[in-house]
Amino acid sequence: MEELTERQKLILTLIIHEYARTATPVGSKGLVDQYRLEMSSATVRNEMASLTERGYLRQPHTSAGRVPTEEGYRFFVGRLLHQTDLPDSTQRMISHQFYQTRRDVEQWMRLAASVLAHQSHAASMITAPHPERARVKHIELISTRGRQVLIVVVMVGGEIHQRLVTLSEPVSQAQLSATADRINQLCQGKDFEDVYSSRSTLPSLEQDVISWVKEEIEHKDTLAAGEIYLDGIANIMSQPEFSGTEDGRRTLRILEERSLLQNVLTRTLMHSSFGGVEVLIGGEGTWEELRQCAIVLSRYGVPGLASGTLGVLGPMRMSYGRTISTVRFMSSLLSDLVSETLVE
Amino acid sequence: MEELTERQKLILTLIIHEYARTATPVGSKGLVDQYRLEMSSATVRNEMASLTERGYLRQPHTSAGRVPTEEGYRFFVGRLLHQTDLPDSTQRMISHQFYQTRRDVEQWMRLAASVLAHQSHAASMITAPHPERARVKHIELISTRGRQVLIVVVMVGGEIHQRLVTLSEPVSQAQLSATADRINQLCQGKDFEDVYSSRSTLPSLEQDVISWVKEEIEHKDTLAAGEIYLDGIANIMSQPEFSGTEDGRRTLRILEERSLLQNVLTRTLMHSSFGGVEVLIGGEGTWEELRQCAIVLSRYGVPGLASGTLGVLGPMRMSYGRTISTVRFMSSLLSDLVSETLVE
DNA sequence: TTTAGCACTCTCTTGTTTAGAGTGCTAAAA
DNA sequence: TTTTAGCACTCTAAACAAGAGAGTGCTAAA
DSSP states (O other), X not given: OOOOOHHHHHHHHHHHHHHHHXXXXXXXXXXXXXXXXXXXXXXXXXXXXXHHHTTSEEOSSTTSOBEEOHHHHHHHHHHHTTTOOOOHHHHHHHHHHHHHSOSOHHHHHXXXXXXXXXXXXXXXXXXXXXXXXXXXXXXXXXXXXXXEEEEEEEETTSOEEEEEEEXXXXXOHHHHHHHHHHHHHHHTTSOHHHHHHTOTTSOHHHHHHHHHHHXXXXXXXXXXXXXXXXEOHHHHHTSHHHHSSHHHHHXXXXXXXXXXXXXXXXXXXXXXXXXXXXXXXGGGGTXXXXXXXXXXXXXXXXXXXXXXXXXXXXXXXXXXXXXXXHHHHHHHHHHHHHHHHOOO | OOOXXXXXXXXHHHHHHHHHHHOSOBOHHHHHHHHTOSSOHHHHHHHHHHHHHTTSEEOSSTTSOXXXXXXXXXXXXXXXXXXXXXXXXXXXXXXXXXXXXXSOHHHHHHHHHHHHHHHHTSEEEEEOOEESSOOEEEEEEEEOXXXXXXXXXXXXXXXXXXXXXXXXXXXXXXXXXXXXXXXXXXXXXXXXHHHHHTOTTSOHHXXXXXXXXXXXXXXXXXXXXXXXXXXXXXXXXXXXXXXXXXXHHHHHHHHHHOHHHHHHXXXXXXHOOXXXXXXXXXXXXXXXXXXXXXXXXXXXXXXXXXXXXXXXXXXXXXXXXXXXXXXXXXXXXXXXXXHHHOOO
């Protein structure tokens, strides 16, 4: 079967646009009227029939209008992916907000989630930039009460870990500080993994501390990498396809449980390049729960140092043009911010 | 008008129970059948009429059953507040989960939110324990790149703040460490407020650092006190009164925006004692947006040192018995945990 | 190749009817 | 005096029917 004609592409595009707007199947007559097309509804009907045959459109029932299929959206998005850009004024407005706030990752994440949600009228999600290699910049041991010691770890990249541990016997603050100093020396410029594996020759206190730090780092790697900032949930729950339906509840549960989300984000983070935008439509056969949804994702950060993922989750009929360009822009903006404030 | 008779109280209680179960107005006949009452439906009808007159019940329309009013719930909850307790087995099960996980506030918050949501079948919210007086336990200055310096502040209580600042001229790590040491000396056992106000005689670097720290602490006090852990949103969105309705969307927005929530939580935190449970029904005239909801709240922590708030938000017909006992138990459990792990 | 025309098929809305649940009142029973 | 059986009445929600409207595919003419 041959390529689509320009006119067919136009009609497909218009149907997608109209369906995004109204959320109801779009018919030939309405389309011609709405967009002042230079052809009759009969012509549109013929093209629609052809598009339906090719699997880009679908009829809910015999006498209803057409609705785009997943295939239809994929085709549309494929053409869209490398062209649209956010208006300059919007870009400046957004940047401004970021450069006005404090240099605080947490706030940036919230702000980013908020901007994404607002621009796309959908739900947004973003993970904080996560360092690729675990290197300890600085470690501090603080005696608190009895044998309790607070370990504070500053990673290269600026992340901070803390952990409260109980020693087997009391140790003075002076000794603790000295121990911390020695460990700091060892960590200088090395991956923490290496420090950990060469710990066997050290005194037992040092060894213990290094083990605790290691545990903490890995702990956060697995668990609190689950820290996903969300926003705009209310946006999608007021869409008709989610509002009162079982699908809506399922989607809400996905957002809340975060394990599936985590799954999707990390999988994208794995084999995706920086700055590029990925679009998952209808779960792509892998995630049954996302049947009704589409996700627009991008990885951001500084290659080799730290990276995170951000994206938008919405109904399949979301406004892809706007969403994709917003995601792309936010990705590059955050990459800039991260590279400017990386602690080395 | 006299007190309610025992029988009226019984009927009111049963209606509340039945309405919580079915979410539909409950009629005299059904009530007698369901609970095998030793009286006829006509008697129940008479009592219902009386309860309606007193404002504890309400009829959606002439030939419908009765629905509890806010007043009805208040009366019911007032009687309930000081008696119910979570089953021992449940208490042990929950404690076990907490003592099994790491001593990590973030995880505790997540776990607490999850437990509350599960037990109450509603939405839960909880804020991390926040120290009452700001006292700095330890401060650290770490040189990163050029004139950038990372300030790490460990508060009494265990909170950690970090902030990246840019000095006006480069300072060596050794000098930074010395400065940090001097400030640490000053902070020993004092409220940071006092350190701040007596800073004028210090060298300019010290003064700058103290100002930055002060800013950071206040910043977190106002903004990131907004860190509210939520769970169970899906629970309430699948309740019939929220599912497809405008009220549902409004409630969702409340949970997402958090400013109103913040408002409610802090206001409770102000004039509420520790361990006690507060129940807000239908916004209590103050919060129009919560018309359909009820909130069960408690303050937890260690008086004078650190405290947070936890609670459950659900439909007004929520199961108060279970919710109140869960909230009370969680409040005391978390208080214990906080007091055990406070950094002094 | 496009389009006007038309018969046909669905759904959605609207109006009507009906069954059922629930009420309040009255009068008899306890 | 309190409870209950009986009954007329009210209102909702479900069921059904009818008609309007939107949309389609096909055919034949432009």
